[in-house]
Amino acid sequence: MFQKSLLIVAVAVSLSACAGSSEVLNNDPFERSNRFMFKVNVELDNYILKPVARGFLYVPSPVRRSLRNFLDNLASPVTLANDLFQLEGKRASTTALRLGINSTVGILGLFDPAKRLGLDKHYEDFGQTMAVWGAPEGPYLFTPIYGPSSPREFSGWIIDWTFDPLTHDDDWEAEDAIYRYAVDGIAFRAASLTLLDEIERSSVDFYATVRSLYQQNRASQIANGATNIDDLPDIDALDGLDDF
Amino acid sequence: MRAIIAAFALMGLLLTPAAAQEADLAKAQAFVTSLADDAIMILSTEKSRAGREAAFAALLDERANMRRIARFTLGQFGREISKDDFAAFEKLLGEFIVKVYANRLGEYSDEKVMVGKAQAKKKNVIVASRIEFANGRDPIDIDWWLRLEKDGSMTLFDVRVLGVWMAQEQRDAFASVLKNNKGDINALLDHLRKQISSDS
Numbered sequence: 001m002f003q004k005s006l007l008i009v010a011v012a013v014s015l016s017a018c019a020g021s022s023e024v025l026n027n028d029p030f031e032r033s034n035r036f037m038f039k040v041n042v043e044l045d046n047y048i049l050k051p052v053a054r055g056f057l058y059v060p061s062p063v064r065r066s067l068r069n070f071l072d073n074l075a076s077p078v079t080l081a082n083d084l085f086q087l088e089g090k091r092a093s094t095t096a097l098r099l100g101i102n103s104t105v106g107i108l109g110l111f112d113p114a115k116r117l118g119l120d121k122h123y124e125d126f127g128q129t130m131a132v133w134g135a136p137e138g139p140y141l142f143t144p145i146y147g148p149s150s151p152r153e154f155s156g157w158i159i160d161w162t163f164d165p166l167t168h169d170d171d172w173e174a175e176d177a178i179y180r181y182a183v184d185g186i187a188f189r190a191a192s193l194t195l196l197d198e199i200e201r202s203s204v205d206f207y208a209t210v211r212s213l214y215q216q217n218r219a220s221q222i223a224n225g226a227t228n229i230d231d232l233p234d235i236d237a238l239d240g241l242d243d244f
Numbered sequence: 245m246r247a248i249i250a251a252f253a254l255m256g257l258l259l260t261p262a263a264a265q266e267a268d269l270a271k272a273q274a275f276v277t278s279l280a281d282d283a284i285m286i287l288s289t290e291k292s293r294a295g296r297e298a299a300f301a302a303l304l305d306e307r308a309n310m311r312r313i314a315r316f317t318l319g320q321f322g323r324e325i326s327k328d329d330f331a332a333f334e335k336l337l338g339e340f341i342v343k344v345y346a347n348r349l350g351e352y353s354d355e356k357v358m359v360g361k362a363q364a365k366k367k368n369v370i371v372a373s374r375i376e377f378a379n380g381r382d383p384i385d386i387d388w389w390l391r392l393e394k395d396g397s398m399t400l401f402d403v404r405v406l407g408v409w410m411a412q413e414q415r416d417a418f419a420s421v422l423k424n425n426k427g428d429i430n431a432l433l434d435h436l437r438k439q440i441s442s443d444s
Contacts, residue, residue, distance in 0.1 A: 025423065026416060195348070201442070202344040204435040208420030212413045220407025227372065227387050227404065229365045233412075235391075235401070236366065238315040 026211060027140050034142040038207050041144060045189075053189040064187065066110040071184050072121055073102050073109025078160045082124035086132045091224070094119050122224070127156025131222045140211060148214035268392060269362040272369040275398045276388045279307055280357035280373065287349060301342045309391065309399040310338050316401075317415045321422050325429045333429065336436040337414075343440055345410075354378040367392040368401075 028034060056064070076099040083092035098114040098121060105113050115121070130152050131137065138151030146154070166172045166180075203209040282303055290296040304310070314334040315322050322330065360372035371388045387404035402411040418432055425431035 025419065198348055202347065202439060203417055204432070204439060205417045205420045205424075208417045209413060212416035213408050216409060216412060217407045225385065225407065227363075227370055229363045229368060229370050232368065232370075232389070235312070235316060235368075238312055 029139050035207055037142045037144055049189050052186055053193055056186050056190040068187055069112045070109045077165050079124045082126060082129045085129045125156050126159040127153035128222050130156055265364055268364055272362045272371050272390050273359050276371045276373060277359050297342050297346045300346045307400050310334055313411055317411055317418055319415055319419055329429050332433055339440045340436050
């Protein structure tokens with residue numbers, strides 16, 4: 001499995017290397033194949049994921065919330081490691097405290113008492129860490145099942161998996177990992193049913209809209225949600241085009 | 245004495261721009277507060293879709309500079325089309341925005357807007373805010389990009405929800421439609437018309 005991960009990383013990195021050679025719009029040199037994968041995913045979504053996610057909404061909402069808390073708590077060690085890799089001391093201590101409080105007082109992470117103490121959750125992954133370290137993103141990749149991604153994000157996800165404590169836990173079987181990601185995916189999909197349907201319905205080009213949402217949202221995650229006025233596009237020139 | 249006057253004059257020079265900017269920041273925060281209040285009022289009082297859309301259209305007309313938003317979302321293609329085509333696009337864009345966001349916002353209810361800090365650069369002001377919900381759902385952070393107009397008024401340019409600038413999102417989608425239709429503006433106009441007239 002580990003060798004396979006390395007192979008994926010190698011392919012991803014070589015893909016990102018050849019992408020730098022020509023000027024492309026929206027960092028999407030593989031738009032044709034990405035659009036094909038997107039189509040495949042939309043079908044998979046319509047026939048499998050969406051019906052399951054709709055069914056999931058019948059689970060009472062307190063149970064769903066506890067499940068979300070539990071999964072987030074499982075992801076905390078990876079977030080903590082990446083907080084530290086990024087030298088984010090304050091965020092690392094927030095994650096550590098959340099992990100400690102929610103795993104104990106919060107009964108194995110089923111509840112989120114840390115939030116009531118003002119310790120809000122956040123996510124970090126190795127893809128974000130690499131971005132902070134200055135690694136290039138590579139081209140936009142629409143991957144089957146996993147969805148919108150980039151070589152940097154996808155290889156980061158594999159690296160996260162290698163240092164996740166659960167991966168090294170003898171009681172944690174491969175099936176457990178599959179269940180974890182499947183339930184996480186279903187819960188995530190269920191939470192975004194209405195909004196994604198609405199976005200699909202109101203988009204002039206759903207593929208391009210999803211790409212924009214992903215790229216912007218990812219940049220925002222890397223910046224830890226901060227908005228820097230210096231990073232905004234310069235719109236002064238628009239005023240010169242005609243009378244405003 | 246002259247030295248003191250000169251010193252005061254110098255202080256005045258140094259202080260004026262900073263003071264003006266501070267006033268702009270406060271003005272921008274007030275603008276967002278009143279805009280958000282108006283939007284929440286529409287969501288809570290206008291229950292019919294048509295009523296809601298009409299109210300949002302009026303709000304957009306009053307508070308946003310649609311010409312600038314149209315120029316931005318059309319990007320480089322905006323320079324290549326005729327005045328008439330641009331006017332048609334600007335009008336359709338306004339209707340499209342109202343349709344899209346009146347529906348996307350329709351999901352939310354019982355919310356409270358907490359306006360946060362503002363930052364300014366040249367004619368741009370960004371105001372941070374957080375929407376909190378009474379039903380316990382996770383709060384949403386929203387940034388408002390405002391523009392100081394020549395006459396001193398302020399207008400809305402873009403809104404960032406969950407890390408996504410809305411006008412940027414539309415610009416990316418429009419560019420894609422135009423690219424895939426060899427830059428034909430009519431293809432984009434048709435797409436917009438179709439979205440506006442779709443009823444569901």
